[in-house]
Amino acid sequence: MxxxxxxxxxxxxxxxxxxxxxxxxxxxxxxxxxxxxxxxxxxxxxxxxxxxxxxxxxxxxxxxxxxxxxxxxxxxxxxxxxxxxxxxxxxxxxxxxxxxxxxxxxxxxxxxxxxxxxxxxxxxxxxxxxxxxxxxxxxxxxxxxxxxxxxxxxxxxxxxxxxxxxxxxxxxxxxxxxxxxxxxxxxxxxxxxxxxxxxxxxxxxxMHSIAHLPFKDLILSASHKSYCSVSEGQAWNVPKPLMDHLEDCLNSSQLDAINAGLLRKPFVLIQGPPGTGKTHTIIGLLSTILHSSPTSIHSNGGTSRIKPRPVMSIEERHTHWRKASSWLTGLSPRDLIRPIDGDDGFYPVGNELKPEIVKSDRKYRRHVLVCAPSNSALDEIVLRVLHRGIHDENNHVYTPKIVRVGLKPHHSVQAVSMDYLVEQKLASMDRSASPGGKSGEYVNRDKIRDTIIDESAIVFSTLSFSGSAIFSRSRRIFDVVIIDEAAQATCEGLDQKEVNQTDVLVEGEA
CATH class of the missing domain: 2.40.30.10 (Translation factors)
Structure with missing residues (x-):
């Protein structure tokens, strides 16, 4: 079959x-x-x-x-x-x-x-x-x-x-x-x-794959009404220390933008003229997305958890992913199922490839894709993350494990570029290899790239490069996509197979 x-x-x-x-x-x-x-x-x-x-x-x-x-x-x-x-x-x-x-x-x-x-x-x-x-x-x-x-x-x-x-x-x-x-x-x-x-x-x-997108009706009708099956409100509970930090550092418009991004909507467009702090808002969004937990909602039958939408079997999801990503080659079905009750307590962060010990109550790790139409716009966001870091649920600042995928990275973000990380991984394998062991020179570089993408909390890519085959082999889907300068771009590269049936956050200028 x-x-x-x-x-x-x-x-x-x-x-x-x-x-x-x-x-x-x-x-x-x-x-x-x-x-x-x-x-x-x-x-x-x-x-x-x-x-x-x-x-x-x-x-x-x-x-x-x-x-x-x-x-x-x-x-x-x-x-x-x-x-x-x-x-x-x-x-x-x-x-x-x-x-x-x-x-x-x-x-x-x-x-x-x-x-x-x-x-x-x-x-x-x-x-x-x-x-x-x-x-x-x-x-x-x-x-x-x-x-x-x-x-x-x-x-x-x-x-x-x-x-x-x-x-x-x-x-x-x-x-x-x-x-x-x-x-x-x-x-x-x-x-x-x-x-x-x-x-x-x-x-x-x-464009021809639109018929196979789970939310094609939203695109055709430019309306999200059919996708809001529950009452409006935040779908995620932001920890108080993190929320206090955001309220201290962001203005009311930026807070409104982040709150809008946490609503139960497939798409959110955040608009603002140059100089209004959209990139700063993205950093706040990343902190809340990575460190918030699903909130309970009230329905006629009482309190329940938010369910993914639309509800499809794994075979149906595979079919949609393949059809929506038909411009890619070498597609393979997902062979790993994400745990629903938390991870195993370890999650790699930091670009030194060292694990961070995760508390047992942190059960909802997101995989985020950040895109921009140009290399310069993308590198600006990467640089902000490297300089300012991400705030966790206790308002502690750290640098999550990130990777910048694509061509022509600026020298200031070279340390997190895919090519650099691959070479570092190969070098470490060569140093640890026994005299008769296998040299990193002969290791499949594609497998190393796949591992880097799967282990990264945030993946950065231009829109065009997000349609390349490097994303088709990833074992983890993306839960959220953030697109900077979205109103100035065509989203031709975005691979629907890589996006979970959750919120897609879009950021751009008016």
Whole structure:
């Protein structure tokens, strides 16, 4: 049964990506350049409504917008052609698969190292400049980098897709000539790197995954009424020492924001202009989230505990997680169940990898994901946590175990970056290894990364990187997600599988 379900989800993921690839790879590069300055912005696009009647209507509005955004990205990449320049390649093999053609190209190793999976390339039988009439040319998508001086790309020579609803491809003489010219062992092509499609592919597939989100109706209707099955009020009891500290250090607006974040709502938006202390509020939220306990609520039948929502079996949750995260690869079901009556008394905190002894009454440890749209915005929050620390239930300040995942961390937060922590772990393993033992050099780095994420109380990531495969292997779900500058970002990377059925906290500017 599990194998059949995984196969179904995998097929769904492939179908969505195939649709995207057929649309994009059939575009005419020179036509995009010609039309970029002629049409008005928004021409032919549907108005974005506040609410939607169905998933189909939602996708019908946003799919053309995403594709329009990609066209602008491709045109913008033209200005960077001088930095990439044309590269020479030879067609080694050409194989047809599901209407696509995979070309194996022999290229210089320097160029092979310069491209990555999901990079958009332009293939042409000759170099050309804008305004010229070249020989056959076509877009190609980097499928993977093979061995030495080998690059495999995906192409679509069937034609251009004109109507998104029918997905019928109109034949193109340009693409047909390109196919006929791609003879293995005989053809040479010129290659131009245009841009990376990784982020926008995650955004596109996430959009199509909305039908499988547990709170899809909330997104479509922009209303949380159906999700508030209990009376309004705090879902978490903040310890008095911690609450006293917050009341002393925060103003009334910041306290209101934290209280709103503790309500029983799937989403909370905290708005405020620059300089009003939103980042300081995030630090307060982190303290309350990590060190508060669920409160009792009153119902007609008396006092009861807050129950997760919606109520689903573990198999149903696995299904939703897989479907909502279909842009990821290498998915695996959760094989560990979080205890409901507390942990074993130990929880690793501090970036020195030493355990903190946890009191027996601390039974509700949360796993928090903090995101921001840019590296600089993310590093600002990480730096605040490192400098100010987190306050526990007794108002004691400590530095929880955190990790900053992603590219280009600022040097001030390098000590908690994933790459640094992995190297530190490998170094400690090498030092502790016996003379005949296994060196850390041969240890699976992915397993070390998985362990670091699972053990961290707070994980920091850009929105885009949160959609990467590194999160799919985590054995712990995220109970809360905080997004800084949310109103300035597209949440294309956020992996619903990693989010528990609890509050999702969103922070952004008005």
């Amino acid at each position: 599990a194998v059949e379900r995984s196969a179904t989800v995998s097929a769904s993921s492939i179908s969505k990506l195939s649709r995207f690839q057929k649309i994009v790879l059939g575009w005419d590069y020179l036509r995009l350049l010609r039309e970029s300055g002629k049409k008005h912005v928004g021409e032919g696009l549907k108005h974005v409504k506040s609410t939607f009647d169905s998933v189909e209507e939602y996708i019908g509005v946003f799919e053309p917008l995403i594709l329009e955004e990609l066209k602008a990205q491709i045109v913008q990449g033209k200005d960077e052609e001088e930095a990439t320049d044309w590269q020479r390649g030879a067609v080694a093999t050409c194989q047809e698969s599901d209407e696509f053609h995979k070309l194996s190209l022999a290229v210089l190793d320097d160029f092979r190292e310069d491209v990555s999976e999901n990079d958009l390339l332009l293939l042409s039988m000759e170099k050309f400049q804008e305004g010229e009439a070249p020989k056959p040319y076509a877009f190609a998508l980097v499928d993977h980098r093979g061995g030495k001086e080998t690059l495999t790309v995906l192409t679509y020579f069937c034609g251009g897709v004109k109507q998104l609803d029918s997905m019928k491809a109109d034949s193109s003489p340009r693409l047909l000539k390109m196919l006929l010219s791609s003879k293995p062992g005989e053809s040479f092509v010129w290659i131009l790197k245009i841009c990376s499609l990784s982020t926008i592919m995650r955004e596109y597939t996430a």
